[in-house]
Amino acid sequence: MSDLPEFTIRVDQNPYLPAGGREMHAVITVEAAGAAGAPPPPSGTEAAEIILVDTSGSMSYAGKMAAAKRAATAALNVLRDGVHFAVVAGANQPRMIYPTGERLVRVSDKTRKGALSQVKRLEAAGGTAIGSWLRLADQLLEPYENAVRHVILLTDGKNQHETTEDLDSALAQCSGKFVCDARGVGTDWEVAELRKISSALLGTFLDVPDPHDLEDDFREMTQASMEKRVADVALRLWTPQDARLRFLKQMVPTVEDLTGRGKASGKQTGDFPIGAWGAEEREYHLCVEVPAGDVGRQMRAAWVKLIVPGTPERTLASGNVLAEWTDDEARSTQINGRVALHTGQQELAAAVQEGLEARRKGDEDTATARLGRAVVLAAEVGNEQIAGLLDRVVDVIDPETGTVRLKKGVAKADEMSLDTRSVRTVRTRQGDPGTGG
CATH class of the missing domain: 2.60.40.3670 (Immunoglobulin-like)
Known part of the structure; x- marks a missing residue:
């Protein structure tokens, strides 16, 4: 220690x-x-890493499977020597890609080369049952309770081939066992679903509308894990x-x-x-x-x-x-500046999510009011990225009062980005945190 x-x-x-x-x-x-x-952490810092790639049939479209292979390759190339690892394919059931058998192996020149070779052979077929994927990850990581345990989860679709109860049960089983960073590629996955997964497993989640961006994202996630x-x-x-x-x-x-x-x-x-x-x-x-x-x-x-x-x-x-x-x-009556800022951030995230949910349900009055409030809050906390994403969803008539008009024909990717990034925070120029990501 x-x-x-x-x-x-x-x-x-x-x-x-x-x-x-x-x-x-x-x-x-x-x-x-x-x-x-x-x-970097000393070589004695034990770590266990699982790269879990959705290989359901829908991954064969829009270059997603090829991008997933490049991303998994990038992750494998930044794993530290000696780290325990595995690559798992997810469909109706999870399947070990490397190594053979349900186990982890240590990173070496030989095992890295073997894993890279198997990743090249990944093919898309089958459905999506994320709870079963996470249960296998939990089983694989169980012997390494003293290690830094991390899972990268990539999916492009909804969890259609198991029940909500199945997923919730898997999350309850896995909670506290490992950290999971989840990524949704394309626009056919559920923001609320990945938010629930990453929240339960103390990780992050993010939208990756363009599959070409997966490679850098996987490299950065794995590097961050290696630095724990x-x-x-x-x-x-x-x-x-x-x-x-x-x-x-x-x-x-x-x-x-x-x-x-x-x-x-x-x-x-x-x-x-x-x-x-x-x-x-x-x-x-x-x-x-x-x-x-x-x-x-x-x-x-x-x-x-x-x-x-x-x-x-x-x-x-x-x-x-x-x-x-x-x-x-x-x-x-004086409010601490950082308390005020974080109170604004919480309200901003809620306003965005509630506004988008109302918009999806066809409640235009509520959507207009909540997204208008989000415009005001984004300015107050100094978050230019959320303000920019809001501009793709609403026409801002008066930014000071939050008077907005809902845009017609909003791209699904823009709506998902706003929803996903509403809870992410970054540093503003003043060194204070603001919402975005």
């Missing part, structure tokens, strides 16, 4: 509440040292007696609600899994409802620790969220 990066926690908040006030907000920034130009140095990290949250957690949401790099994922770990503490880490920075928006206090009273509203579970358990960093009651209105 001595090769772990150095972790720090920073808390941004306005600790002042009015007399009787109860709701305390804070932004928790977690950083692992070396975010800029960090050295610790497999499982959790945020441990302590709250005072009679306090209530309103929510805990990851905000950077993506908007992800973690509130329901906490597991009791002691008196007044809960642990929230946040996956594998390398040299990186993430931000979380915490809201705690505390017992009302009198003017002058001070208290700890929450205590946040970063831990590596196991025996022995390891504490990596900690930070305090404070509360102080005041009769100074100027102090108690």
